[in-house]
């Protein structure tokens with residue numbers, strides 16, 4: 001049941017420090033006082049330099065969130081991300097409502113920091129999953145693969161912030177109309193399910209079309225790319241691929257090794273023909289899928305190849321038959337590091353790049 005909960009019942013969100021000022025990480029917030037967790041997110045693009053950034057909006061340390069990653073983003077992993085200063089997100093995809101509740105409880109036993117849950121709206125038991133999010137008063141909900149309109153009101157009444165992932169301006173505008181607090185504009189560079197438009201082209205168009213904040217996703221793995229995301233009008237960034245090579249990420253070693261070996265051209269997109277485009281590392285599985293697309297194979301043949309393939313990659317490290325979903329930034333990943341180091345490095349590089357930009 002999606003019963004209404006009082007707004008003040010929302011999960012506690014601690015005060016944040018902003019890493020965006022040049023001062024040390026413990027400096028006070030740049031853009032005014034911390035927004036209470038239940039307040040609507042501020043409007044306007046961050047490009048002006050005056051609008052609130054994601055760290056302030058979500059009361060976290062860095063303007064960074066971890067993307068939901070089905071089969072990978074467990075409660076323990078999301079807790080580690082939140083502890084390291086970004087927003088950790090549990091992926092509900094492929095989990096039952098009961099399993100999701102357990103993951104949320106696991107996270108809460110590890111951290112009191114804000115976190116989110118990513119809901120894949122195609123999931124057959126999405127109504128039960130949506131109800132768990134209300135009952136657990138999850139601070140942030142991101143959604144993928146569909147339209148969350150039917151659930152937004154109940155989630156917001158429970159004090160949750162709702163941030164759908166969008167691949168186009170049209171869907172972004174619809175999400176704003178339905179009451180979303182912000183959107184994640186995800187470019188085709190990203191790992192996993194992808195749209196057509198690049199981050200470079202999508203983020204400025206989405207942020208210009210909306211009054212709610214835009215988070216950039218797809219192709220962000222460094223301070224240089226974070227700097228670009230702000231320049232494009234985003235208030236922060238969501239990252240997936242770059243966090244797969246964190247020490248804490250619970251994927252098979254073969255997955256991490258494949259990512260470290262990948263070059264800039266190391267990914268491809270399968271499923272353009274079947275209507276479910278997915279970006280992943282090139283391997284035997286990807287090549288076979290693309291070949292099937294050329295021969296006009298049946299739906300059953302595609303399903304036989306793809307079913308369980310992300311699981312085979314993430315848990316078993318099956319280099320032949322696994323789908324190693326990854327974005328184009330795989331080519332720039334060089335080492336396995338703790339999450340805290342990854343985020344700190346990105347923020348240090350962000351400041352250096354910002355300082356070095358031409359003044360013209």
Ligand SMILES: Cc1cc2nc3c(=O)[nH]c(=O)nc-3n(C[C@H](O)[C@H](O)[C@H](O)COP(=O)(O)O)c2cc1C
Pocket residue numbers: 066067068069070072091093118120143144145165186189190191192193217218219220238239240241242324325326327328329
């Ligand atoms: C292995 C993998 C699994 C993913 N699974 C999901 C998912 O379950 N739900 C979702 O909304 N996005 C999913 N994504 C997309 C990420 O949440 C994120 O938006 C994306 O990775 C950002 O682009 P990047 O890979 O260039 O950092 C996935 C991405 C990867 C790499």
